[in-house]
Amino acid sequence: MSEELVFRYDVNGDDFTSAGQASVQVKRNLRQLGLDSDTIRRVSIAMYEGEINMVIHAGGGVAEVRVSEDCITIVLTDKGPGIKDIEKAMQEGYSTAPDEIRSLGFGAGMGLPNMKRHTDSIEIDSVLGVGTTITMKVNLG
Amino acid sequence: MKIKTMQELLDAKILCCEENVEKHVYSACGCDLMSDVLAYVKDQAVLLTGLVNTQVIRTAVMMDMLCIVFVRSKAPTEEMLKLARDTGIVIMTTEKRLYEACGLLYSNGLVGNKAKS
Ligand SMILES: Nc1ncnc2c1ncn2[C@@H]1O[C@H](COP(=O)(O)OP(=O)(O)OP(=O)(O)O)[C@@H](O)[C@H]1O
Ligand SMILES: [Mg+2]
Numbered sequence: 001m002s003e004e005l006v007f008r009y010d011v012n013g014d015d016f017t018s019a020g021q022a023s024v025q026v027k028r029n030l031r032q033l034g035l036d037s038d039t040i041r042r043v044s045i046a047m048y049e050g051e052i053n054m055v056i057h058a059g060g061g062v063a064e065v066r067v068s069e070d071c072i073t074i075v076l077t078d079k080g081p082g083i084k085d086i087e088k089a090m091q092e093g094y095s096t097a098p099d100e101i102r103s104l105g106f107g108a109g110m111g112l113p114n115m116k117r118h119t120d121s122i123e124i125d126s127v128l129g130v131g132t133t134i135t136m137k138v139n140l141g
Numbered sequence: 142m143k144i145k146t147m148q149e150l151l152d153a154k155i156l157c158c159e160e161n162v163e164k165h166v167y168s169a170c171g172c173d174l175m176s177d178v179l180a181y182v183k184d185q186a187v188l189l190t191g192l193v194n195t196q197v198i199r200t201a202v203m204m205d206m207l208c209i210v211f212v213r214s215k216a217p218t219e220e221m222l223k224l225a226r227d228t229g230i231v232i233m234t235t236e237k238r239l240y241e242a243c244g245l246l247y248s249n250g251l252v253g254n255k256a257k258s
Contacts, residue, residue: 017220020199024224027202037205044203045179052196092180105192105200108176 005033005067011051013060013078016104022063023048033067035140042118043072043138049111050076050134056101057081058132071120074136082128090116142166142251144208144231147187150245153210153235157222161231164207169251171243175200187251189242193217198224206230212239 007029009022027044047063054061058080066073083089090112097107116122119136126132145162148155155162169187172178178188178200186207190197193215201209202224208231211217216234217225225232235242247253 017195020196020203024199024202041203041205048199048203049179102174104194105173105175105196108174108180110176110180114180 007065007067009063011054011060011063011076011078013055013058016055019052019055020048023051026063026065029065030067030072039072039138039140043074046115046118046136046138047074047076049115050074050136052106053111054078054080056097056106061131070140072138072140074119074134074138076134077131078133079131082130082132083124083126084128086124086126142246142249144187146249147208147210147246147251148233150249151210151233151235151237151242153233156217156232156234157226158229158231161207161229164231166207166251168253169243169246170253171239173239178204185253187246189239189246191215191239193221195221195224197221198230201225201230202228208233210235210242212237212242 007026011022012018023044026047027040030040051063054076058078061078064075088094092113093109095107095109101107120139121137123135144164166186168185170182170185171189173190173192175196182204188201188206189210189212191212193211198221211234214234214236
C-alpha cells in the first residue's frame with residue numbers, strides 16, 4: 001500500500017442513536033484491508049470513544065481516518081465548546097456529561113484516558129468557543 | 142462454554158445469529174455502563190447487560206464480542222438486531238436479573254476478567 005487511504009465521515013450531533021456509526025464503518029473497512037485484529041480493535045475503540053465524545057460534548061463533527069504504510073491516523077474535528085482544562089479531562093473519572101447521558105451508559109470520564117491507552121500518540125488541540133481537534137496515531141507493523 | 146450452553150443455563154431466547162451458538166466463549170462481563178466496558182474489558186466475549194440501546198451493540202462490535210445477553214426480559218429493537226447480524230453477534234434475552242444471570246454462568250465455569258491490562 002503505497003498510496004494513503006482516507007476515510008471521511010460526518011458525525012451527526014443531533015442523534016445519539018447514530019453515534020458510533022462512523023467507527024463501525026471504519027472497522028469494517030480496516031478488516032477488508034486485512035489488518036491484524038489487535039490493531040483494528042485499538043483503532044476502533046479509540047475512534048468510537050472520540051466519536052461518542054463529539055456527539056455528547058460537541059454537537060457532532062467530522063471524523064477522518066488515514067491509513068498509510070506505517071500508521072493509522074484518526075483525526076476528529078468539531079466546532080463544539082472546546083475543552084477548558086485538557087489535563088483534567090485526561091484524568092480517569094473526570095466528566096461533565098449530564099445525567100441523561102449516564103443513563104445511556106456513558107459519562108464515566110473514561111473516554112479520553114482510554115483513547116490514550118489504545119493509541120501510540122494523542123494530540124488535543126482545543127480552543128474554548130471554537131472547537132476541538134483530536135489527532136491519534138496507531139503504528140503499524 | 143458454548144453459547145448454546147449459556148442459553149440453556151439462562152433459559153434465554155435467541156433473537157439473532159442462531160447459527161453461531163456452537164461457538165465457544167471463555168469469559169464474560171456484566172455491566173450497564175458502556176464507558177467501563179470500553180475501558181476495562183479485555184478479551185471478554187460476552188456482555189450481559191440491562192441497558193438497551195444501539196450503543197450497546199456498537200460497543201460489543203468495537204470489542205470483538207461474540208454474544209450479548211439482555212437481562213430482565215429486555216428486548217432490543219429491529220435496528221439493533223440488524224447491527225448485530227452484520228457482525229454475527231448472537232443476541233439473547235433472559236428473564237433473569239443481571240446478578241443472577243452472571244452468577245449462573247460463573248458458577249458453571251464461565252469466569253470473568255482474568256487478564257489485567
Ligand atoms: N470533543 C469534545 N468537546 C468538548 N469537550 C469534550 C470533548 N471531548 C471530551 N470533552 C470533555 O472532557 C471530559 C472527559 O471526556 P471523557 O471522554 O474522558 O469522559 P466522558 O465522555 O465524560 O465519559 P465517558 O467517555 O466515560 O463516557 C468530558 O466530560 C468533556 O467535559
Ligand atoms: Mg467520552
